[in-house]
Amino acid sequence: MEFLLRxxxxxxxxxxxxxxxxxxxLIADGIIxxxxxxxxxxGRVIDCQDQVVAPGFIDLHVHFRxxxxxxxxxxxxxxxxxVDGGFTTVCCMxxxxxxxxxxxxxxxxxxxxxxxxxxxVLPIGAITKGSNGKLLAEYGEMKEAGIVAxxxxxxxxxxxxxxxxxxxxxxxxxxxxxxxxxxxxxxxGGVMHxxxxxxxxxxxxxxxxxxxxxxxxxIELVGLTGAQYHVAxxxxxxxxxxxxDAKRRGLPVTxxxxxxxxxxxxxxxxxxxxxxxxxxxxxxxxxIDALLVGLADGTIDCIATDxxxxxxxxxxxDFSCAAPGMLGLGTALPLANALVxxxxxxxxxxxxxxxxxxxxVFHLKGLGQIAExxxxxxxxxxxxxxxxxxxxxxxxxxxxxxxxxxxxxGRVNYTFCGGRLVMEKQR
Ligand code: DOR
Numbered sequence: 001m002e003f004l005l006r007x008x009x010x011x012x013x014x015x016x017x018x019x020x021x022x023x024x025x026l027i028a029d030g031i032i033x034x035x036x037x038x039x040x041x042x043g044r045v046i047d048c049q050d051q052v053v054a055p056g057f058i059d060l061h062v063h064f065r066x067x068x069x070x071x072x073x074x075x076x077x078x079x080x081x082x083v084d085g086g087f088t089t090v091c092c093m094x095x096x097x098x099x100x101x102x103x104x105x106x107x108x109x110x111x112x113x114x115x116x117x118x119x120x121v122l123p124i125g126a127i128t129k130g131s132n133g134k135l136l137a138e139y140g141e142m143k144e145a146g147i148v149a150x151x152x153x154x155x156x157x158x159x160x161x162x163x164x165x166x167x168x169x170x171x172x173x174x175x176x177x178x179x180x181x182x183x184x185x186x187x188x189g190g191v192m193h194x195x196x197x198x199x200x201x202x203x204x205x206x207x208x209x210x211x212x213x214x215x216x217x218x219i220e221l222v223g224l225t226g227a228q229y230h231v232a233x234x235x236x237x238x239x240x241x242x243x244x245d246a247k248r249r250g251l252p253v254t255x256x257x258x259x260x261x262x263x264x265x266x267x268x269x270x271x272x273x274x275x276x277x278x279x280x281x282x283x284x285x286x287x288i289d290a291l292l293v294g295l296a297d298g299t300i301d302c303i304a305t306d307x308x309x310x311x312x313x314x315x316x317x318d319f320s321c322a323a324p325g326m327l328g329l330g331t332a333l334p335l336a337n338a339l340v341x342x343x344x345x346x347x348x349x350x351x352x353x354x355x356x357x358x359x360x361v362f363h364l365k366g367l368g369q370i371a372e373x374x375x376x377x378x379x380x381x382x383x384x385x386x387x388x389x390x391x392x393x394x395x396x397x398x399x400x401x402x403x404x405x406x407x408x409x410g411r412v413n414y415t416f417c418g419g420r421l422v423m424e425k426q427r
Contacts, residue, residue, distance in 0.1 A: 002043025056088025068097025
């Protein structure tokens with residue numbers, strides 16, 4: 001089927017000028033056949049006036065819970081939530097059951113993703129067997145099965161010597177190493193950010209140095225090994241400074257930030273609201289200010305959601321016992337779009353953070369761009385549309401989100417993956 005996206009504002013990392021504001025994009029045979037003005041088709045014409053036509057979004061950090069925790073999410077419900085939010089490529093963290101530390105689990109994820117047929121779901125393999133921080137997993141066989149990076153997400157590699165070997169081993173396979181940076185000894189089981197709010201609530205906090213100490217150690221190890229290192233869900237002001245400095249020194253260090261970390265502070269935990277419990281924890285306005293500078297100046301390479309579905313049996317508990325994490329795919333665009341509205345970043349920088357910026361970190365060739373002859377992964381969104389986020393109505397199997405009921409601006413209306421229309425919103 002051929003689609004002509006007529007008269008939208010085409011934005012990708014290379015194109016965005018007022019002159020481009022009205023541009024047609026012709027999709028056929030799974031590729032971008034042509035871009036320009038006055039294109040024609042015998043297929044379907046979609047009016048994209050006042051909408052942005054962008055590359056399909058790429059999320060380097062989601063939890064789709066299959067295998068093992070399908071009651072929270074499976075690959076097909078996760079992929080549906082992805083395309084609803086404009087994402088055509090998502091990378092799945094390995095903290096499933098069993099952990100994705102071998103070819104068999106990676107194969108299963110790839111197979112289930114194909115069956116769902118909605119988005120590209122790319123597995124991330126575990127750094128250590130069972131993510132228990134003791135023995136390295138088999139990177140070669142997982143790479144053959146399709147992993148795009150390594151991480152023990154949720155479980156930082158605490159042992160510096162093991163992390164050094166992991167970085168060296170990953171380098172031989174050109175696999176980026178993604179660290180959930182949290183010094184568990186310093187964290188001492190803290191369940192939220194340590195500060196005035198944790199004191200008022202009487203909850204055990206963990207200081208922001210929990211993250212920055214780990215980032216500091218790892219950057220030193222990158223200096224030692226020359227391996228590629230990516231800071232997952234960066235949350236603390238000092239971590240941003242360290243990544244900026246590492247980049248200045250030419251080290252292969254990158255970082256991602258989540259919409260919740262640049263939008264909410266620890267105040268969201270007041271009332272013991274477990275939907276705001278997340279790791280790393282929501283921090284302070286001072287941290288947010290540093291994250292925003294990092295987003296604008298390129299220290300932060302991309303926006304990733306850390307989409308972490310949990311069922312009510314995991315969340316309707318005492319704050320200390322509740323599982324950390326929140327949905328992310330459905331609110332990512334409007335929360336980032338709010339930064340455009342506030343003048344923090346431009347619309348084209350936002351698109352870059354969701355597309356090329358992410359593709360470059362994991363070396364995803366041919367993705368994150370709209371190029372004639374290239375893969376037709378496309379997202380069409382209205383940057384001005386106002387709507388109210390209803391977590392219960394999201395495609396995800398879970399509904400844990402502190403953004404439920406929030407009025408937002410910016411809505412994805414169409415998503416194409418490999419030239420197929422995989423999501424169309426009722427308008
Ligand atoms: O809040 C979080 N939830 N942080 C993590 O690192 C893991 C994730 C999950 O798997 O639920």
